[in-house]
Amino acid sequence: MASFDFDPSTALPWDLQRHLETLLVGQQQQQQQLSSNQPLSPNQSSSSQADLDLFNSFGNNYRGGDSSMGEYSGGAGAVGMGGTGGMGGGGGDVGGGARSSLRVPFFRYFGPTAYTPGLRRVKVELRQEQEPPESSSSEAQDPTSSSSSAPPPLGPTPSSSSSNRQPHHLDYLYSNPPTAASGAEAVSPSTTTTSGSHPSPDDGTRAGRTTADSPSRTTTREERNKNALFKRGRDKAFPTDEIFEELLDTFFTSLSSQYPFLSKSRILEQHRSRTLPALLANSICALASRFSNHPLLLPLRSTPTNLWESALPFEEQAKQLLIPLLSFPTEETCTALVLLSYNEFGGGRDSGLFMYTGMAIRVVQDLGMQHEISLAPHLGEQEGAGGGETQREEIARRRLLFWAVFLLDRFISWGTGRRATIAESEIDVALPTVEDCELLNPPSPSAPRAPHPWPALIYITRHRGKISDSLNAPGGNTDLKSRERVERLQGNMIAFYSSMHPVLHFSVQSFKLYRDLHLSPAFLLLHLLFHSVITVLHRPSLLQNFSHGGQVLVEPNIEVSRSSARTLANMLSYADLAGPVAILANPFADQLIFISAMAFLDERVALELSKKVDSMGLGMSSSNGGAGGSGGGFGGSLMDGTKTPTGTRLLRSFADSKLDVSISALKNITSHWAGVGWVIRTIEQKKRGFSFQEVDPDYDAEEPSVVLFPRDP
The missing domain is CATH 1.10.10 (Arc Repressor Mutant, subunit A)
Structure with missing residues (x-):
């Protein structure tokens, strides 16, 4: 049974936080008194039972009365509570880094183009990591001390914004923000381009996490590994230079074909001038870390095959940095949201992918990037401003960023069976071009010439998105007008695919060429996308709800469908042998391979x-x-x-x-x-012969739960 872990400090409902905090306090107090042979008072016993009843009542509301669908596992040394209302003691030592978790189901609706249409159950595992004991032995022995009697908070606490801490401003989110002449901790709002202050996004208050600024705590090996990834002091939100530079090279070697709006030269220049936002740096590292075998990343993986777990420290840091910027929409925030959207899917959080992409769409719409007029440089901006970026480069970057958000929107639309969020009628920005891609990342003069595959990928994606909207429309839209529209879209897509530059057509030579140019992921995705659409359109029974009452949008042609399915499988076979990164760097290829x-x-x-x-x-x-x-x-x-x-x-x-x-x-x-x-x-x-109605993708007894924060070694 698969489940998803979220950060309990942000994901847990407030009333459930209070119940869990009360319950954990009672558990720890009882454990401490039993350890010291002190009898429990009647008030303590009745209070614990009352807390347990409250928690079970709340859990039953989540479970809908089905005790098999939700459970609580106490990791703080639960005493005498197993077997009641689906709860059980976790057996962990008090304050020893144990965890308490709550597995909660919820239901998501999927439409016709989804893997499993209909209302589907998904489980979320909310896990709390408890702080290790303080280094002081006297405090550890004193059950009345505040540090040992109260569990770490499940949500924000007053201490996280106490008045004895210096305020930080938005410029804290950069690697080395400028300081005022007086040497104050933060720059006055009047001297910065953005006013307003916020608490430090990473001050060591998060439960179960240690930073370099809290030396009094006993750190685990896992925490020391995490700390080694980041700088210290004022730059503690930024990855170390060694880690960042290696992961940046990995990113542009394995992943950059999917993110042409990112310029390596511009990022390196910002990094060297210490103006690169820490949010963007951590977002890049989160994606690239799963393709790296750096010694500091290996201990973060619970198993050698869970490469995605290397992203956890970087994504956690990025999410904390993101919060104060959500009310300040910028292109850099949008860029980070795109990267974090991919990372959410990479961590097994499909709903997180939907939400983060939604935020990226909101930023795009707020900035008007779907309109061509918004791509023009701001009035009064000088040529070459912004870290040496020319006006042409800025226009190209903004255009590519919009279409990257568009691509995410269309893939999610197909995967969830829902209508797209960005309406076609809103878009008047020009389609991306090969020149746009090469302007930001010029090809090497010694490299063979080949058109960038990403613009062609966007064209196919746009047509697939229009077909998806017709298939996912309420009632199916199987009238004659809708059928003619889908057939016309399919014809246009086939005509474009056939007229592409000869090098863009799939062949052994073309694949090797794009592999050597580090563009094979986008090249392969382009062809998988085309053949998956042809496969399913001409065999609508492959996905259950494509036939609305016996009517279909495209006349089936089994020979065409089978030919495309076999072509898709042959491409996968060759790519696996000649350049597996083309497959591994394509998370959304799962939709296309599923159809095959x-x-x-x-x-x-x-x-x-x-x-x-x-x-x-x-x-x-x-x-x-x-x-x-x-x-x-x-x-x-x-x-x-x-x-x-x-x-x-x-x-x-x-x-x-x-x-x-x-x-x-x-x-x-x-x-x-x-x-x-x-x-x-x-x-x-x-x-195994299950029908679509019987399939339950959320159930797999042999698969471990997806973990947001790695387990202690």
Whole structure:
């Protein structure tokens, strides 16, 4: 059973925070008194039971009365509380870095293009990390001291904004903010471009986390590893130069083709001049860390295959830095939100992907970046301002950033089966061009020339998004006008795909070329995207709700669908051999590979059905279709190939091999992007014969819960 961990200091409802705090206080006090052989008073016993009843009442509201759907695990030495209302003691030592967790289900609605349409249950695991004991032995022995009697807070505390702390301003979010002439801790609002102050986003008050500024606490090896990733003092929100420079190189080697709005030269210049926002630096490191084997990152992974766990310290830092900037929309904030959106999916938090992308969309809309007029430089801005960036570069960067947000919106729309958020009618900004991409990251003069694949990817994505809106429309929009629109969109997409630059067409030579240029992820995604759309449009039964009452938007063509599915699988096979980073750097390829896998599963079912029909001596009309109906089955040529047992076995073996290719690719991606696990579980259950109604991707007894903060060694 998969679950998702969130930071309890921000994710836990206020009333549940109070119940858990009260409960944990009672547990710790009872444990301390029992350890010192002091009897519990009647008031303490009744109070603990009352707290437990309150907590169970709240939990039942979340569980809907089903005790199997929610549970609380106390890690602070719960005493005599196991077996009541689904709660159990965790057995951890008091203050020894133990955890208390609450697993809470909620329901999400998915539309027709989603993996599993309908109302689906998702579990969230809220986990609290408790502080280790203070280094002072006298305090540890005194049960009445405040440090040992009260658990760390589950939410913001008054101490986090106490008056004895110096205020920090927005310039704190940069690596080395300028200081006033008087040497004060923070710059006066009148001397900065942005006024207003906020508490330090990382002051060591978060439960279970130690910083370099709190030496009195006993640190674990995990915490020391985290601390080694960041600078000290005023720059403590910024990764160390060694870590940042290595991860920046990793980012532009493995991931940059998906984020052409980022310029390596500009980031390096900002880094050297100490004007790079810490929010952006941590966001970049969060994504790149899963592709790095730096010695400081390895201990952060609970298993060698959980590469995505390396991102946890950086994403935590970035999220804390983000909070005060949400009311101050800028392009840099939007850039960080795009990167954090990918990172949310990488951590197995699909709802987080939806929310962070939503914030990026709001920033884009607030800045008007969907309009061409907003791309012009600000009045009075001088050429070359902004870290040496020219006006042409600024226009290109803003245009590419908008289309990156657009791409996220369209992928989420298809994956969740919901209408897109950014309406096509709002967009008048020009499509990205190869020149835009090369302006920000000029190709090496010695490198072979090839057009950047990202603009072509955006064009295909835009057409797929329009098709998705038609498929996910309320009632299906299966009228004649809608069908003509989808057929026209499909025709335009095919015409564009056929007319692309010859180098952009998939071949062994083209793939090697883009691999050497570090652009293979975008190149592969472009082709997977096209063939997945063709596969599913011509076999609507692959996804349950594509056939609305027996009517479909595109006339099925099984030969076209099967050809695209096989082409997609062949591309995956070659990419895995010649340049696996093209697959590993594509988290949203799971949507496309899923369609291919469903095609081969459908092929296996059709072959089995044909075999049974032939064994009964009955003919099978090519118009009957295969599994799923709605014109999604096999006929004609496929049935001709199964007249003999040998033919059936060969076709079944071929379908199995292609299905294995799809599943293998997804499993490899999962090591970097935990969110792909949902797709794998869906395919595995469909492979066992489950219908779409029976599939429960949230259930897998063998898969550990997705952890936001790594476990202690």
